[in-house]
Amino acid sequence: MLKHSGGSNPFNPLLEVMSIMAKPHYKSIPQLTDRQVAYIWSKVKFNETSGCDEWIGMKRPKGYGYMQIKRRKFVASRVVYFLLYGVDPGELNVLHRCDNPPCVTKEHLFLGTTQDNSDDMVAKGRSAKGERSGHYTHPERTARGVRHGRSTKPERTARGDRSPAKKHPESYIGELCGSAKLTETEVLDIRARYTGKWGEQTALAKEFGVTPRAIVCIVRRITWTHI
Secondary structure, eight states: OOOOOSSSSOOOHHHHHHHHHTSOSSOOOOOOOHHHHHHHHHTEEEETTTTEEEEOSOBOTTSOBEEEETTEEEEHHHHHHHHHHSOOOTTSEEEESSOOTTBOOGGGEEEEOHHHHHHHHHHTTOSOOGGGSHHHHOGGGSOOGGGSHHHHOGGGSOOGGGSHHHHOGGGGSGGGSTTOOSOHHHHHHHHHHOOOOTTHHHHHHHHHTSOHHHHHHHHTTSSOTTO
């Protein structure tokens, strides 16, 4: 339980939690002893098949190595990168040029953001798309029908008076509506130009990229009634 540490300022649990969350989410590499460094290198072996120096210690299910230092778990490639370059990766990720998860070869490791990691994955064709997507490989895990959240937790679905359109109607008027295809200026232009001639609805619809029905609703003030 969080307790007041003293002083004149009253204790605010929310601020305390926010201050904890604001701290870096990554774990800094601690100072290593010679014995720990020797142990780390003893877990690195060259693999002739892959051509990489690989971590042979503890591994995650997908092959990425990890180790424990002072009862805390660290990704092996991050620690080895620190030993090789003398730089703590910090908030950056340690990426692989070889796409070999257990690899800790110096020339194969480089730093990048999470977006860099995603871009690298897509560029190398490793993203789960199409038949490789989880919806295809594990369809039983996809929540559909009675297993969908709207069926299992209907009270969490914002409907009726709880819907955003009811609670914040000002955000769904005219150009503020996320699905709006026209501006107020374009709507006024349509009303000013419409004369009721045959084919005019279709012509205006093509010009403004909407349906003929949308033109009818605008002219008859069924929609965009606020202007």
